[in-house]
Amino acid sequence: MKKNSNPAAPSGGGTDRAGLVRRDLLRAAAIAAPATVLAAPAIAQSAPQVRWRLTSSVPKVLDAIFGANELVSKYVSEASDGNFQIQNFAAGEIVPGLQALDAVQNGTVELAQTPLYYYVGKDPSFACFTTMPFGLNARMQNAWFYHGGGRELQDEVLAKYNLVGFLGGNTGTQMGGWFRKEVKTLDDFKGLKFRIGGIAGQVVAKLGVVPQQIAPSDIYPSLEKGTIDACEWVGPYDDEKLGFVKVAPYYYYPGWWDGGPTMNVVVNRAKWDALPKPYQAMFEAAVGYANADMLAKYDAFNPAALRRLVGAGAQLRPFPQSFLDAAYVATNELYAEIGAKNAGFKKIMDSLLAFRNEEYLWWQVGEYPYDGYMIRARQRG
Incomplete structure (x- = not known):
């Protein structure tokens, strides 16, 4: 029998045919790989540029609260390679602190950081999603919102005002x-x-x-x-x-009256619906992190501050x-x-x-x- 002069060629049988197919697939993958690498920037370049403005109900000096906005802005920008930007404004820079929700509702800004209980004049139900007298503590507030039906109830209320809402932080039980x-x-x-x-x-x-x-x-x-x-x-x-x-x-x-007060984040419904799904996911993840981080800051910083206040004369x-x-x-x-x-x-x-x-x-x-x-x-x- 004549010996096969090509050692790479199959000598016959199912096993050899399978080897040939495997080599062909690997060769095709190697050829396709550069095209895949080249395609990635095109995908990134197709991401839309989104510029939002946030107005807060608090001044910047309250860094644990206002700082939550800066965290959200940082993470959505990094996750989107700079394509999704949120610019933050303190109370009074665009609208007064107690008009933050109205500014989102009428489209002056895309979103706001504001306690919903500031707006009980519109609907007393708003207060339930910030905090209620003798209500939930911080952990319970999170649990009710995420796993106890609170989010669905909030969605029902905010939909009437062209808004979408998120938990943006919690201070823990406050002082009297x-x-x-x-x-x-x-x-x-x-x-x-x-x-x-x-x-x-x-x-x-x-x-x-x-x-x-x-x-x-x-x-x-x-x-x-x-x-x-x-x-x-x-x-x-x-x-x-x-x-x-x-x-x-x-x-x-x-x-x-403040057993577990939430700092709510509200977004204009039309702006939210127009936001690409990946950006929505980035935003929700960033707000969720900010929600946890704010409570951690207050738990970490309150003890030393209380000592200093007593030293300064607080009774x-x-x-x-x-x-x-x-x-x-x-x-x-x-x-x-x-x-x-x-x-x-x-x-x-x-x-x-x-x-x-x-x-x-x-x-x-x-x-x-x-x-x-x-x-x-x-x-x-």
């Missing part, structure tokens, strides 16, 4: 605020002019307090001049920056038990009153409160006993 004079009894709150936002203002009004809704940049001068008697803002890290301790030394806790005081109990009763009365007139609000609150009650079944077994023990152990040294 700064008071020019000490309050020891329920009667001491009557007639008190108190800067307090959202539904909580309606609760304290039932107790004789005169609620004031004032934008962040105007709180300090109002407190300094005596236009208001007390204010609540966030907690030690931010309150220190705004200097409240200089004009109102009594620092009360807890902020029962820590718990709210009188009589005030807390009266506020709890007034809160439940208010929810019933609003729910009787607003079926949408009742639907949302039924979901939120049922979720809260289920969560505390676990917290009273797991989280609270552990934290309570560790607090006592720390006090014992």
